[in-house]
Amino acid sequence: MSNISTDRDLLPPKSDLEANHTVPVEIVVSSELTTDEWRDRIFLERQVERAFYAAAKALKELRDRRLYRSTHATFEDYCRSRFGFTHRHVNYLIAGSLVVDNLMGTNGSQIGNSDEMGTIGSQIENRDKTGTNGSQIENPDETGTNGSQIENRDKTGTIGSQILPTSERQVRPLVPLEPEQQRLAWQQAVELAGGKIPSGRIVQDIVDKIRERTKVPNPYHLGEICTLLPKDNPELKGKSGCWGVITHVGDYSCTLETWDAQYTVKIEHLKSLELLDNDCQFMQQLCARLRRLHEIENRDSAVDWLCLGLGKQLKPYLSPLQEKLLADVEQEYGLH
Incomplete structure (x- = not known):
């Protein structure tokens, strides 16, 4: 049997039924994790506390398999509580790991790992000779670089070494580029850094x-009303169809203010509603009203429900009932 961590706070708590020694009449499937899932969660959490790439891959698996569900309602709450990570930081990490996968020409499932055990979760009890637990990243220091080389064994058994990122901030600028451009930009950056890890x-x-060299004029302007198009941007997950007001226009991006947040995104993640000036002014005022409600502390959950609904309505007007509901809520919180 595989060894499992004995830390009391890492083991799944006993249910009330076990504590009272009662026998349930009916067994209902709950959100509790199995023993194997708890073991995987513990392992993945420890990876998050390690290197950037391993942390990002572990976070992605924790999110995709919903291994947080027994203790937290959302992945965002779990990351904030368990690791002190903001939603944006987690998205940056995961997006950065995908860039590293592209630079290596792999899907990131095995890095510097000569066995064929498969996914991270299956290697929990596979301790290497250095004492690391299930680590898939080998960082030989023969060249004097600190973790700058990740060994990748191909199917023929040969080993290829290359200079790869060791920090999310090193790859963040590459995220908006196409895969081929990412590889080209990284190669040029390494050369410019004298064959070392570029900043x-x-x-x-x-x-x-x-x-x-491939600049496309930014078609948007201040005050324009646009919707968000998540596409390949993990930061925009769940925001499809949300509209907002353009508050800043850059060369390649815009800042969009929605009812609950601000997003700085590439122009390809925006779609204009092509409204007339008067309609844009109405939507700008509506966005300001919704944001004031969202900023109220200890607000009722029904407020967010109302704001979310109006924050996805793409018409530049409110029905009489919608206006009444919004006005009543504003009056309830003294905003009138």
Whole structure:
């Protein structure tokens, strides 16, 4: 039998039924984790507390398998409570790991791992000779670089080494680029850094030069009403169809203010509602009203329900009932 952590706070708590020694009449499937799932969760949590790439891959698996569900309602709450990570930071990590996968030309399932055990979760009890628990990343220091080389065994058994990122900030500028452009930009950044790991600033400079050569004029303007298109941006997950007001226009991106947050996104993640000026002004005022409600502390959950509904309504007007509901809620919280 595999060894399982004995830390009391890491083991699943006993249910009330076990404590009272009663026999249930009917067994109902709940959100409790199985022993194997708890073991996987413990392992993945420890990966998050380690290197950037391992942390990102572990977070992605924790999210995709919903291994947080026994203790937290949402993945965002779980990351904030367990690791002190904001929603945006987690999205940056996961997006950065996908860039590293592309740079390696792999799906990231095995890095520097000569066995064929498969996914991270199946390697929990596979301790290597250095004492690391299930680590899939080998960082030989023969060249003097600190974790700059990740060994990747191909199917023929040969080993190829290359300079790869060790920090999420080093790859953040690469995220908006196409896969081929990511590889080209990283190679140029490594060369510019003298064959060493380039800083995020160097990578950003290379990316700026690439995008300048293929610059597309930003079609949006201040005050315009647009909807969000999540596409491949993990930060926009669940925001499809949400509208907002353009508050900043950059060369390649815009800042969109919605009822509950601000998002700085690439222009390809936006779609204009193509409204007339008067309609834009109405939507701007409506957004301001919804944001004031969202900023109220200890507000009733029905407030968010109302704001969410109006925050996805793409018509530049409210029905009489919608206006009455909104006005009543504003009056309830003294906003009139």
